[in-house]
Amino acid sequence: MSHSIELRKPYLIFVGDEDSAPYAKTAYGVRDWAPEACLAQTQLPGCAVDLALPHMSPEQAAEAGARSLLIGVAPRGGRIPATWEPLLHRAVQAGLDIVSGMHTTLDEIPGLSEAARKRGVTLVDVRHPRQTFPVGTGRKRTGKRLATVGTDCVLGKKYTALAIAKAMRARGIDADFRATGQTGIMICGSGIAIDAVVSDFISGAAETLSPDAAPEHWDVIEGQGSLFHPSYAGVTLGLLHGSQPDVLILCHDPTRQHLKGLADFPIVPLPFAAKRYLEEARLTNANVRLAGVSLNTSQLDDAERARLFAETESVLQLPCFDPMKSRLDALVDRILTP
Amino acid sequence: MSHSIELRKPYLIFVGDEDSAPYAKTAYGVRDWAPEACLAQTQLPGCAVDLALPHMSPEQAAEAGARSLLIGVAPRGGRIPATWEPLLHRAVQAGLDIVSGMHTTLDEIPGLSEAARKRGVTLVDVRHPRQTFPVGTGRKRTGKRLATVGTDCVLGKKYTALAIAKAMRARGIDADFRATGQTGIMICGSGIAIDAVVSDFISGAAETLSPDAAPEHWDVIEGQGSLFHPSYAGVTLGLLHGSQPDVLILCHDPTRQHLKGLADFPIVPLPFAAKRYLEEARLTNANVRLAGVSLNTSQLDDAERARLFAETESVLQLPCFDPMKSRLDALVDRILTP
Numbered sequence: 001m002s003h004s005i006e007l008r009k010p011y012l013i014f015v016g017d018e019d020s021a022p023y024a025k026t027a028y029g030v031r032d033w034a035p036e037a038c039l040a041q042t043q044l045p046g047c048a049v050d051l052a053l054p055h056m057s058p059e060q061a062a063e064a065g066a067r068s069l070l071i072g073v074a075p076r077g078g079r080i081p082a083t084w085e086p087l088l089h090r091a092v093q094a095g096l097d098i099v100s101g102m103h104t105t106l107d108e109i110p111g112l113s114e115a116a117r118k119r120g121v122t123l124v125d126v127r128h129p130r131q132t133f134p135v136g137t138g139r140k141r142t143g144k145r146l147a148t149v150g151t152d153c154v155l156g157k158k159y160t161a162l163a164i165a166k167a168m169r170a171r172g173i174d175a176d177f178r179a180t181g182q183t184g185i186m187i188c189g190s191g192i193a194i195d196a197v198v199s200d201f202i203s204g205a206a207e208t209l210s211p212d213a214a215p216e217h218w219d220v221i222e223g224q225g226s227l228f229h230p231s232y233a234g235v236t237l238g239l240l241h242g243s244q245p246d247v248l249i250l251c252h253d254p255t256r257q258h259l260k261g262l263a264d265f266p267i268v269p270l271p272f273a274a275k276r277y278l279e280e281a282r283l284t285n286a287n288v289r290l291a292g293v294s295l296n297t298s299q300l301d302d303a304e305r306a307r308l309f310a311e312t313e314s315v316l317q318l319p320c321f322d323p324m325k326s327r328l329d330a331l332v333d334r335i336l337t338p
Numbered sequence: 339m340s341h342s343i344e345l346r347k348p349y350l351i352f353v354g355d356e357d358s359a360p361y362a363k364t365a366y367g368v369r370d371w372a373p374e375a376c377l378a379q380t381q382l383p384g385c386a387v388d389l390a391l392p393h394m395s396p397e398q399a400a401e402a403g404a405r406s407l408l409i410g411v412a413p414r415g416g417r418i419p420a421t422w423e424p425l426l427h428r429a430v431q432a433g434l435d436i437v438s439g440m441h442t443t444l445d446e447i448p449g450l451s452e453a454a455r456k457r458g459v460t461l462v463d464v465r466h467p468r469q470t471f472p473v474g475t476g477r478k479r480t481g482k483r484l485a486t487v488g489t490d491c492v493l494g495k496k497y498t499a500l501a502i503a504k505a506m507r508a509r510g511i512d513a514d515f516r517a518t519g520q521t522g523i524m525i526c527g528s529g530i531a532i533d534a535v536v537s538d539f540i541s542g543a544a545e546t547l548s549p550d551a552a553p554e555h556w557d558v559i560e561g562q563g564s565l566f567h568p569s570y571a572g573v574t575l576g577l578l579h580g581s582q583p584d585v586l587i588l589c590h591d592p593t594r595q596h597l598k599g600l601a602d603f604p605i606v607p608l609p610f611a612a613k614r615y616l617e618e619a620r621l622t623n624a625n626v627r628l629a630g631v632s633l634n635t636s637q638l639d640d641a642e643r644a645r646l647f648a649e650t651e652s653v654l655q656l657p658c659f660d661p662m663k664s665r666l667d668a669l670v671d672r673i674l675t676p
Binding site for chain 1: 473474475476532533534535536537538540541542566568569570571572573574575576577579580600602603614617618621622
C-alpha cells in the first residue's frame with residue numbers, strides 16, 4: 001500500500017535500560033506475534049527486560065541480516081532519553097532503519113537525521129505518519145473484511161484481530177491482519193496509525209488500509225477506541241465506516257465497571273453495544289453481522305470463565321471466546337458462514 | 339481562547355478576479371453575517387463580484403483602520419493564482435494580516451512569509467491550524483450549549499447556528515456563535531477548523547471551543563458533516579461529543595434525495611436522524627433534547643414551504659423553521675425551556 005507505513009524486517013529489538021516489564025509490552029507483543037521478524041535483542045546496562053532472543057550489538061545484528069532497530073519500550077513520559085542516543089547512532093551507522101513509537105520524533109535526536117540521510121537508512125516515527133490520505137468515498141470494495149470493536153479502549157481489540165487472522169491462516173484462508181495503531185504496525189510491519197490522521201481523512205485512511213482484494217480474501221482490521229468513549233468515538237466511527245466490515249467481533253472486559261480512567265462513564269451493556277455497532281456499520285455495509293464476542297478473561301479462573309461464556313452466549317446467542325485462551329475453530333466457522 | 343484562531347478585524351475583503359458569484363460565497367457570508375467587520379472590498383481587473391462595500395486599495399484600507407485582508411473567494415482548484423501575489427504583498431506592506439481559507443498555504447507565495455515577519459503582520463491559514471489540542475475528557479462544563487446537526491453536509495448548519503445566535507442576542511440572551519469551519523471562523527473572527535484537527539483530538543478540540551461559561555450563557559456551535567455520511571461521520575461524532583450540547587437543532591434539505599455527490603447513500607428519514615443524534619449526544623449530556631428542525635426551503639415557494647412545515651411539525655412534534663425566512667421567537671422559547 002503506497003499510503004501506509006512499511007517497516008523493514010527482521011528487527012533488532014531495543015529495550016533500553018528498562019527495569020519494568022509492563023513498559024516493554026511493545027517488545028513482548030512483537031516477539032509473541034511476529035517471532036519470524038525478531039532476529040535479536042539489545043539492551044543498555046541496568047536493563048531488567050529479557051525477551052529470550054539472542055543478544056546482539058547493532059553491528060552484529062546488521063551483519064546477521066537485521067534491517068531495523070525497533071524501540072520496544074515506552075519509558076514514562078514517552079520521551080527518548082539522552083542515554084539512548086549513542087546506541088541509536090551506532091545502529092544508523094550499521095545500516096539499520098530506526099522504528100519508534102515514541103511521542104518525541106527521531107529527528108529531535110541531535111545529528112540523527114543527517115546521519116541517516118548520509119547512511120541511506122530511514123527513521124520511522126510510527127506515531128507521526130507523514131502520508132496524506134484521500135477523503136473517504138463509501139464505495140464498496142471487493143474482498144471480505146472483519147473488524148474488532150469494543151466497549152472500551154485497551155481491552156484486547158488488537159490481540160483479538162491478531163488471533164483471528166492467525167486462526168484463519170491456519171485453516172488455509174487468505175487473511176491479513178491490518179494494523180491501525182503503533183504496536184500493531186510494528187508487529188505486522190505495515191499499517192496506518194489512524195488516530196494520527198487528520199480528521200477529514202479518517203474514513204479515507206481506513207479505506208486505503210483495506211483496498212480491493214480477491215473475493216475470498218479477508219482483511220482482519222484492528223479496531224481503535226470505542227463508540228462509547230467521549231475522547232475517541234470519532235476515531236472509532238471513522239475507522240468503522242472506512243473499513244466497511246462484513247463481520248464484527250465485539251471485544252469486552254467483564255471485570256471493568258467504567259471506562260478506563262473515566263469513572264463517570266459506565267461500561268455499556270453488551271446487547272446495547274452490539275446493537276449500536278451494527279447500526280453504525282450498516283451505513284457502509286448493509287449486510288454486516290456480529291459473529292462473536294471476545295472476552296478478556298485474564299483475571300478470571302477457569303470456572304468463572306466457563307460460567308461467563310455460558311451466560312454471555314445465552315444472552316447474545318453468539319460464540320464467546322478469549323483470544324489468549326480459547327480454540328477459535330467454531331468462531332472461524334461462524335465468520336465464514338453468512 | 340488560547341487554542342483557537344483569532345482574526346483581527348475589520349476586514350478588507352479581496353475577491354480577486356472572480357467572475358462567478360457562487361465562488362465568492364465566503365465573501366458574501368462574511369458581509370451578510372458580520373457587516374460590522376467589513377470595512378471595504380478590493381478587486382483585480384476582470385472581477386464581476388461586487389459586495390456593495392466601499393472600494394479601497396490595501397493602503398487606503400489600512401489607513402481607514404482595516405486590520406486584515408480576507409480572501410473571500412475560492413477559485414476552482416483551491417490554489418492562489420500568481421496574479422494575486424502583487425496585491426497580497428501590497429497588503430502586507432500596508433500592515434494588514436492576510437486571512438486565507440485556501441488549500442495552498444500563504445507561505446507558499448514567494449517572499450510573503452519573510453515580508454510578513456519584517457512588517458510584523460500575521461499570515462493566517464484558517465484551513466491549516468497550527469495549534470495543538472488536549473485529548474477530550476467528557477467532563478461536564480458549566481454554561482449552556484446548542485449544536486446544529488444535519489442529515490447531510492452543506493445544507494445550512496452554519497447559517498442555522500448564526501441565525502439562532504443572532505435571534506438569542508436580539509432577545510438579550512448572552513450567546514456566542516462558535517465556528518468549526520473556515521467560513522464560520524472568518525465570519526466570527528475565531529474558532530477551530532475541526533476537520534483539520536488530528537483525529538485523536540477531535541473531541542478535545544471541541545471541548546476547547548466551548549469552555550466553561552456563566553450558567554445562563556449559550557454557546558451556539560456550528561455542526562460539521564453528518565452522522566450518516568461515510569466520509570465525515572467521525573468528525574461529526576467527535577465534535578458532537580466534545581460539544582456536549584443541551585439542545586440539538588436538526589438541519590435538513592427536503593429537496594435532497596441522496597447525500598450530495600454520493601448517489602448510493604439516500605438521505606435518512608428525519609425521525610431516524612433525530613433518534614440517532616439524540617442517542618449519540620447522550621453519551622456526554624444525558625439531558626440533551628431536540629428543540630427544532632431547520633429546513634432549507636430556498637427552492638420552495640411559499641405554499642410549498644407552509645405545507646412542508648405543517649407536515650414535518652406533525653410528524654416530529656417540533657417547531658420547524660427556515661433560518662433565512664422564518665421568525666425565530668417560538669424556536670428560541672423552545673430552546674430556553676427544558
